[in-house]
Amino acid sequence: MYDTTYYRASSVSDATSKLAGTEDGKFLGGGQTLIPTMKQRLAAPSDLVDVSGIDALKNISVEGDTVTIGAACTHAQVAGSSEVAEAIPALASLANGIGDPAVRARGTIGGSIANNDPAADYPAGCLGLGATIVTDAREIPADEFFVGMFETALDEGEMVTAVKFPKATKAGYAKFPNPASRYAMVGVLAAQTANGVRVAVTGAGNDGVFRHAALEEALGANWSADATQGVSTDEGDMLADIHGSAEYRAHLVGVMAGRAVDNS
Amino acid sequence: MTKVSMTVNGKARSVEVPDNTLLVDYIRENLRLTGTHVGCDTSQCGACVVHVDGQAVKSCTMLAAAAEGAEVTTIEGVAASKDDLHPMQVAFKENHGLQCGFCTPGMIMAATDMVSRYKAAGKTLDEPAIREELEGNICRCTGYHNIVKAIADGASKMA
Numbered sequence: 001m002y003d004t005t006y007y008r009a010s011s012v013s014d015a016t017s018k019l020a021g022t023e024d025g026k027f028l029g030g031g032q033t034l035i036p037t038m039k040q041r042l043a044a045p046s047d048l049v050d051v052s053g054i055d056a057l058k059n060i061s062v063e064g065d066t067v068t069i070g071a072a073c074t075h076a077q078v079a080g081s082s083e084v085a086e087a088i089p090a091l092a093s094l095a096n097g098i099g100d101p102a103v104r105a106r107g108t109i110g111g112s113i114a115n116n117d118p119a120a121d122y123p124a125g126c127l128g129l130g131a132t133i134v135t136d137a138r139e140i141p142a143d144e145f146f147v148g149m150f151e152t153a154l155d156e157g158e159m160v161t162a163v164k165f166p167k168a169t170k171a172g173y174a175k176f177p178n179p180a181s182r183y184a185m186v187g188v189l190a191a192q193t194a195n196g197v198r199v200a201v202t203g204a205g206n207d208g209v210f211r212h213a214a215l216e217e218a219l220g221a222n223w224s225a226d227a228t229q230g231v232s233t234d235e236g237d238m239l240a241d242i243h244g245s246a247e248y249r250a251h252l253v254g255v256m257a258g259r260a261v262d263n264s
Numbered sequence: 265m266t267k268v269s270m271t272v273n274g275k276a277r278s279v280e281v282p283d284n285t286l287l288v289d290y291i292r293e294n295l296r297l298t299g300t301h302v303g304c305d306t307s308q309c310g311a312c313v314v315h316v317d318g319q320a321v322k323s324c325t326m327l328a329a330a331a332e333g334a335e336v337t338t339i340e341g342v343a344a345s346k347d348d349l350h351p352m353q354v355a356f357k358e359n360h361g362l363q364c365g366f367c368t369p370g371m372i373m374a375a376t377d378m379v380s381r382y383k384a385a386g387k388t389l390d391e392p393a394i395r396e397e398l399e400g401n402i403c404r405c406t407g408y409h410n411i412v413k414a415i416a417d418g419a420s421k422m423a
Contacts (some may be wrong), residue, residue: 004327006266006283028330035325037308048283076319080385100400101378102310105319106326147355157293180308182399 002044008053012136015051019157027159029111030074032103052108057161058234062087067165071110074088079104090160090171090189090264094125097175099182110160116208118149118239119183121175126163128189128200129171134162143192149208168193170223172264174256175203178243185244186252188212190260199257203217204249206239215257225258268328272297273341281328287321288312290328293338299339299369303402310401313370313377314338320377322400339369342376351420352376361414363405375415376400379422389419 005022008016019025025047028034035045051057057072060081067087069078078084079096098104098121112122113133126142127135133140136159145153154160168191175187184203191198197220199212203242218227231254238246267279268285270293279388291297291314299356302374303311305324312324316339326386342350355361372403373399389397394415403411 001284001286003282004284006327028327031327031330032307039286039305048327052330100310101381101397102313102320102322102374102400103307104326105321133341195274198295205307262342 001038001042002047003046003244004038005048006048008050010223011053011211012056014160015049015054015150016136016157016159019047019049019159020182022049025049027051027111027114029072029108029114030106032099033109033111033115033117051110051159052106052150058109065167067091067167069109069163069165071160071162072108073110075099075104075107075109075112076101085210087167088129088165088171089192090168091125091129091165094121094173094189097121097173097177097182108229109163113163114151114152114154114160116146117183118151118205119178119203119209121173121184121186121187121202124187124189124200124202125173126165126200127167127209127211128173128191128235129165130166130191130193130195130198131166131185133160134164135160139164143211143260146209149206151208160195166193170264172262174259174263176252177255186249186256188215188230188253188256188260190215190219190257190264192223193264197223200262201253201256204233204238206237210237211255212253215254219257219261223264225259225261228254228261231257268332270328270331270334270336272336283327283329285328286324287314287316287326287328287336290331291323291336292355295343296316297338297340301366301369303366303370307372308400308402309367310374311367313373313401315373315377318380320374330394337373339372340371350376352379352415353423355418355421356411356414359410359414359417360376361411362403367401367403371398371401371411371415374398375418376422378415379419382419384420390414393414 026045057070172189233250301311303309
């Protein structure tokens with residue numbers, strides 16, 4: 001790992017002002033992606049502003065039909081929250097399937113979505129449930145937040161502070177994990193929301209997480225695993241790597257969508 | 265360089281280290297507690313698992329500076345005294361839960377963590393649960409069978 005300068009932020013304003021004064025600094029959440037990336041020398045931030053210790057970002061609250069999760073909440077915290085389990089069980093189950101227990105003890109929701117790994121689980125959770133990403137400056141709908149592979153609508157120095165999830169009428173998540181990394185080879189979140197059926201797919205798209213219009217239409221007409229059969233996914237939009245071809249992933253999208261409905 | 269202070273196995277420790285020092289290197293190189301191992305160094309294998317403020321984490325994927333002020337427990341600190349073994353260590357010994365032993369410190373730390381988490385949540389740590397919980401710990405010798413048996417046995421001995 002290249003040299004870096006570590007700073008532990010005490011508040012959101014402390015973190016953003018500290019980062020603004022650095023040459024090429026980055027916010028550090030639980031570090032479960034950033035630290036390995038730095039160890040491989042694929043990233044070399046001049047400064048790390050650790051936001052994982054900011055108490056105000058560690059709360060989970062439910063008000064009316066909205067579940068708000070602070071950016072520094074760990075996956076273990078979300079997976080183990082009785083409030084989340086009651087309000088949006090699919091979200092608790094999604095969090096419980098990320099990585100392994102030790103990774104879940106450190107990794108945070110804010111870090112996951114700010115990184116927008118094309119195979120991460122939370123982007124599908126946010127997009128599928130129609131969440132709103134809260135930053136230090138504004139609120140961004142998930143539909144606008146996830147721009148492309150490892151790319152988000154966040155401005156330079158802008159920091160995720162929370163994610164607001166509307167309760168869904170029904171929602172389910174299913175993923176086919178890579179057996180070694182536990183990242184999604186294909187993960188699908190399907191939800192019946194106040195604004196209709198939403199289906200988000202992670203792990204498969206060659207431009208990161210995406211909504212699947214054909215599956216939304218099919219499930220909007222008939223909410224059942226059967227309805228996902230025969231809905232095709234364009235192979236040209238799929239990732240292909242040593243773990244699975246585009247054709248394989250396109251097929252898995254339909255299978256996982258069916259399982260997501262069964263899990264709802 | 266930053267002075268990083270934490271409590272390790274009940275002892276207050278304080279060392280000035282470069283900011284990019286990993287927790288596992290702080291533990292092994294600075295404190296000379298070499299029971300915590302580095303296997304893959306890519307967050308996969310779990311040989312480096314230690315407890316930070318009561319939670320099992322991969323110490324190769326955390327900066328020492330991020331553990332400032334924390335209570336850290338390593339394999340050297342699990343037993344009641346130097347002459348004792350922790351019930352989970354006894355269970356691994358009795359069930360032949362190790363061959364080369366390289367992964368064992370991480371296995372023990374993950375095991376005691378899962379036992380206490382399941383107990384706190386009122387959940388049953390049965391065999392499928394133990395296998396699922398061992399997702400982040402890799403053993404290249406045993407085929408896991410005796411590790412799973414050892415953890416079930418150790419869990420009953422910890423009760």
